[in-house]
Amino acid sequence: MASMQSLDVVQRSATTTTPPSVRASGTEVAKLIDISKCIGCKACQVACMQWNDLRDDIGSSVGVYDNPADLTDQSWTVMRFAEVTAKDGPMAGELEWLIRKDGCMHCEDPGCLRACPAPGAIVKYSNGIVDFISENCIGCGYCIAGCPFNVPRISKRDNKAYKCTLCSDRVAVGQAPACVKTCPTGAIMFGAKEDMVARGEKRTADLKERGFKNAGLYNPQGVGGTHVMYVLQHADTPDLYSGLPKDPTINPMVSVWKGVAKPLLSIGLGLAALGAFFHYVTRGRKEVSDDVQRGA
Amino acid sequence: MSHVTMRSGEIQRYSANERTHHWITAILFILLAASGLAFFHPAFWPLTALLGGGSWARILHPFLGVLMFVSFFLLALRVWGDNKIEAHDREWNKRLGDVINNRDDNLPEIGKYNMGQKQLFRVLVVSIIVLLISGVVLWRPYFAGAFPIDVVRLAALLHSLAGFVLILGIIVHIYAAIWVKGSIRAMTRGTVSHGWAQHHHPLWYRKMTGMTK
Numbered sequence: 059m060a061s062m063q064s065l066d067v068v069q070r071s072a073t074t075t076t077p078p079s080v081r082a083s084g085t086e087v088a089k090l091i092d093i094s095k096c097i098g099c100k101a102c103q104v105a106c107m108q109w110n111d112l113r114d115d116i117g118s119s120v121g122v123y124d125n126p127a128d129l130t131d132q133s134w135t136v137m138r139f140a141e142v143t144a145k146d147g148p149m150a151g152e153l154e155w156l157i158r159k160d161g162c163m164h165c166e167d168p169g170c171l172r173a174c175p176a177p178g179a180i181v182k183y184s185n186g187i188v189d190f191i192s193e194n195c196i197g198c199g200y201c202i203a204g205c206p207f208n209v210p211r212i213s214k215r216d217n218k219a220y221k222c223t224l225c226s227d228r229v230a231v232g233q234a235p236a237c238v239k240t241c242p243t244g245a246i247m248f249g250a251k252e253d254m255v256a257r258g259e260k261r262t263a264d265l266k267e268r269g270f271k272n273a274g275l276y277n278p279q280g281v282g283g284t285h286v287m288y289v290l291q292h293a294d295t296p297d298l299y300s301g302l303p304k305d306p307t308i309n310p311m312v313s314v315w316k317g318v319a320k321p322l323l324s325i326g327l328g329l330a331a332l333g334a335f336f337h338y339v340t341r342g343r344k345e346v347s348d349d350v351q352r353g354a
Numbered sequence: 355m356s357h358v359t360m361r362s363g364e365i366q367r368y369s370a371n372e373r374t375h376h377w378i379t380a381i382l383f384i385l386l387a388a389s390g391l392a393f394f395h396p397a398f399w400p401l402t403a404l405l406g407g408g409s410w411a412r413i414l415h416p417f418l419g420v421l422m423f424v425s426f427f428l429l430a431l432r433v434w435g436d437n438k439i440e441a442h443d444r445e446w447n448k449r450l451g452d453v454i455n456n457r458d459d460n461l462p463e464i465g466k467y468n469m470g471q472k473q474l475f476r477v478l479v480v481s482i483i484v485l486l487i488s489g490v491v492l493w494r495p496y497f498a499g500a501f502p503i504d505v506v507r508l509a510a511l512l513h514s515l516a517g518f519v520l521i522l523g524i525i526v527h528i529y530a531a532i533w534v535k536g537s538i539r540a541m542t543r544g545t546v547s548h549g550w551a552q553h554h555h556p557l558w559y560r561k562m563t564g565m566t567k
Contacts, residue, residue, distance in 0.1 A: 072396035072399060073396060074396055074397070173510075175392070175393040175394070175396070175399075176399075176408050177396055177399055194408075196408035196409045196411070196412040197409060197412055197413075197494060197495070198393065198412045198494060199492075199494040199495075199498055199506075200393075200510070202498075202503070202506070203503065203506050203507045203510055208503065212494060212495060214495065217409070217494075217495060309504070309507050311504075311507040311508055311510070311511045312507055312510070312511075314511060315507075315510050315511045315514055319511070319514060319515070319518075320394060320395050321395070323394070323514065323515075323518040324391075324394070324395045324397060324398070326518065326522070327391075327518065327521055327522060327525065330522055330525045330526070331525055334525060334526075334529035334532075334533075337454075337529070337533070338529075338532070338533065341454070341455060341456055342456065343532075343533055343534070343535045344456050344458065344533055344534045344535060344554075345535045345536075346535070346536065346547070346549040346550050346552075346553040346554075347553075
């Protein structure tokens with residue numbers, strides 16, 4: 059969406075100077091999703107559609123509860139239903155439903171932003187929200203390669219990438235994201251990141267007391283932590299939650315490509331051109347001597 | 355081998371068709387390098403204007419890339435035979451330092467292309483093949499979605515490396531044309547002087563003038 063916090067930008071895609079950050083608040087926010095409290099009602103999906111004016115195409119059943127089956131340019135959040143046999147906890151050996159609200163994790167070190175070639179198409183605000191400024195998007199899909207969570211989707215209508223904005227427009231005016239507002243069980247919480255971490259850890263301790271010995275807060279440090287965090291009953295095996303990566307990082311190929319290679323190869327080309335110029339200046343042109351010219 | 359004797363003191367190096375073919379490839383290269391660099395480093399972002407802005411650059415770059423691949427390979431086929439490396443090329447290459455420092459006395463006699471040109475030819479062939487394959491993998495919205503994300507990531511890395519090698523090669527190519535006086539005319543008007551041909555490519559010169567078979 060359009061930038062709602064234009065003077066509060068701490069990182070801007072394809073930009074080598076400091077972005078406008080005079081209003082940087084310094085207060086980081088986070089959404090905390092407590093999977094142990096989620097009942098899979100999909101109210102968050104509806105609220106997301108309603109607030110953001112999104113209407114996905116009507117799909118067809120793929121035999122599971124996931125509906126729609128995947129994130130799309132029109133579905134910025136999707137509940138992913140995993141049926142597993144609980145390996146520990148009070149329900150050990152029984153069927154357990156692990157329902158994960160999937161969507162952008164708002165990484166502290168966003169791979170999408172690092173990969174993006176279009177200046178200002180992806181920004182990170184000082185509150186930690188990573189936002190796609192879609193009018194600057196060129197549709198190259200580099201953000202998809204950069205994302206460790208497989209989140210951005212390119213619209214077939216306009217070839218722009220879209221994803222959860224963490225309701226940056228609502229947050230900018232002091233409101234909680236639409237999904238948080240609507241969640242009937244309080245499984246989705248929103249506030250200062252510090253407070254959300256504290257709340258997540260407290261909840262983790264509660265769960266451990268109740269027998270979920272591997273409960274934990276998912277705030278992966280491989281991407282510098284995230285501004286969307288999960289409370290997991292089985293934090294030792296995040297993969298159980300529809301393939302949540304255990305230790306997500308920006309892929310090394312992306313890091314090389316949009317990290318060291320980017321400045322080094324650019325400088326290399328400049329040096330080559332400069333080298334040619336100075337060869338010309340010091341050694342001069344290769345001319346055929348007059349003798350040969352005459353003799354020919 | 356047919357050759358046309360030009361105005362006195364001139365010898366034909368490239369036909370009108372060869373020149374047109376070369377420049378079609380060159381123009382495509384310029385458009386591709388400009389947009390490709392723009393996607394690579396923000397310092398080059400303004401170059402997207404050459405193709406009508408960021409989105410148009412993204413749309414056009416892959417189509418132009420396929421065109422350049424086709425044009426380049428047809429051109430490569432034309433000059434393939436003249437780019438085989440022979441014994442005298444290896445001898446010539448041993449004196450590369452002298453060549454670079456313009457000490458051209460008694461260089462081994464070579465044919466239509468020197469070892470530098472022949473090596474550049476190989477670099478261009480390889481890098482353009484890598485660019486085509488990795489480019490198809492990266493091509494949105496048509497093909498990228500069909501490949502696993504790690505393959506797309508590898509393609510992005512390879513595409514940028516191959517693009518770097520290609521652009522570097524062309525910088526050398528362009529500078530060599532400026533450096534070796536009398537070369538640019540071969541690709542603009544099609545002719546070189548007898549002196550140029552005799553000095554830089556004596557075996558080719560003798561073949562063209564019928565001094566040898």
